[in-house]
Amino acid sequence: MKRILVVGGGTGGTIVANVLARKLSRKEAEIIVVNDSSKHIYQPAFIYTALGYNLKERDIAREEKELLNKNVKLIIDNAVGIDVENRYVALERTGKLDYDYLVIATGSRIVPEEVPGYQIAYHFYSLEEARRLSKVLEEFTGGVIAVGIGGIPYKCPPAPAEFCCLLDYYFTRKKMRDKVEIHYLSPLPRTFPHEAVAEAITEMMEKKNIYWHPMFNIESVDPEKKIVYSLEGESLKFDLLVMVPPHRGAKVVEESGLGVDSGWIPVDKHTLQYKEYSEVYVIGDATNLPVSKSGAAAHFEAKVVGKRIYADITGQKSKLVYDGRVVCFCDAGFRKAIYMDFNYENPPKKPRFSYLWYLGKKMVNKLYWSLILGGTI
Amino acid sequence: MSEIKVDRVVDARGSHCPGPLMELIKTIRNAKIGEVIAVYSTDSGSKTDIPRWVEKAGHQLIGVYEREGYTEFIVKKVK
Incomplete structure (x- = not known):
């Protein structure tokens, strides 16, 4: 019997475990999620929490146990070391766990403290901070809101632009849009990495009177003067700063020496295997791949890895590889959204804002808990 | 080309989001002053936005080379 150890129970880790549990019997494999x-x-759900949407608790969080196939064993513990040479993962309380296959799905963590002056900024990259931002927005009486990015890479590249559009919707509904200036500090010369998509987003921002500043990568903030500075040498005075915090790979990845730069693990962009260790896979935010850090990327990667491990255990040679696919819905407010679907070979096309994609986004939020995490779609 | 010693290679071929420029910015933030970075890109937008950002951020664009199916940008971190 083979032991498959999945470190991390986020989107990618949960899907890969469920895909394998559906395909393999208990006699064939022991599947463990840590x-x-x-x-x-x-x-x-965080972005909507920040904007005051009244979400049900079950739409934000559920017990991991109820989301995993009954053939998956869940261990609640902290991974403190990953030794790929000797094939084991050290857990804080449980001790060492060896494995035949390892899936590293440890995600990313936010490190706001890496930006000097960050304490004055708000963000929506944790539930607690999204709730704090929600209160500030509720009490905001007017002025300049700057929305920028404190470090690259970060989760969900369109999120800050999406947040600007939703701020426009939020203050329009409150009948105080004329009192608020929204400024988007784009890290790029465009509003979005891909030209065709940027064209659509720029048009939307201009229509909504959202000011956007090209090539403004936040380097520091003066909390007293309320000025944000870019590494390109520009600055902007604000009344409220919403800043995507810098991200790093998981501590256990950094401390185990698996990551490069800020703790991202280099993997083969197609097989998702780690270096010469063919039994070690990495998925989701933990990788150093040039794809967006998003649940969608983790979802498609997890399905590939699940099928590859299954094929290996059952003596087949899987030729299935990750093609770089990411899908993405971006809510523009006023019940309109865009949808993008692309991979390494096929860039996104210029999207159209429509009610249909808004409904699509809402549907994905519902399907996430069952069909997506279950590995069915 | 063979005389330029590249310290880091960013293979952003096929990256549409976050895209080659974001990959370059990420790498430059982690690099030491003086390091030379090679970026591989299949994104046509890179030909305008990488040189624009490198100039604005005050780094040095050493060269742009057309390779088979992609473009290679060589950038030096100077500050």
Whole structure:
């Protein structure tokens, strides 16, 4: 019997475990998920929490146990070491766990403290901070809101632009849009990495009177003067700063020497295997791949890895590889959204804002807990 | 080309989001002053936005080379 150890119970880790549990019997494999919390959090809910949407608790978080196939064993513990040479993962309380296959799905963590002056900024990259931002927005009486990015890479590249559009919707509904200036500090010369998509987003921002500043990568903030500075040498005075915090790979990855730069693990962009260790896979935010850090990327990667491990265990040679696919819904407010679907070979096309994609986004939020995490779609 | 010693290679071929420029910015933030970075890109937008950002951020664009099916940008971190 083979032991498949999945470190991390986020989107990618949960899907890969469920895909394998559906395909393999208990006699064929022992599937273990290690997670540092008993809760599974749906992170796309954070942006709506920040904007005061009254979401049900079950739309934000559920017990990981109820999301995993009954053939998957869940261990709530902190992974403190990953030794790929000797094929084991050290857990804080449980001790060492060896494996035949390892899936590293440890995600990313936010490190706001890496930006000097960060304490004055708000963000929506944790539930607690999204709730704090929600209160500030509720009490905001007018002025300049700057929305920028404190470090690259970060989760969900369109999120700050999406947040600007939703701020426009939020203050329009409050009948105080004329009192608020929204400024988007784009890290790029455009509003979005891909030209065709940027064209659509720029048109939308201009229509909504959202000011956007090209090539403004936040380097520091003066909390007293309320000025944000870019590494390109520009500055902007604000009344409220919403800043995507810098991200790093998981501590256990950095401390185990697996990551490069800020703790991202280099993997083969197609097989998702780690270096010469063909039994070690990495998925989701933990990788150093040039794809967006998003649940969608983790979802498609997890399905590939699940099928590859299954094929290996059952003596087949899987030729299935990850093609770089990412899908993405971006809510523009006023019940309109865009949808993008692309991979390494096929860039996104210029999207159209429509009610249909808004409904699509809402549907994905519902399907996430069952069909997506279950590995069915 | 063979005389330029590249310290880091960013293979952003096929990256549409976050895209080659974001990959370059990420790498430059982690690099030491003086390091030379090669970026591989299949994104046509890179030909305008990488040189624009490198100039604005005050780094040095050493060269742009057309390779088979992609473009290679060589950038030096100077500050």
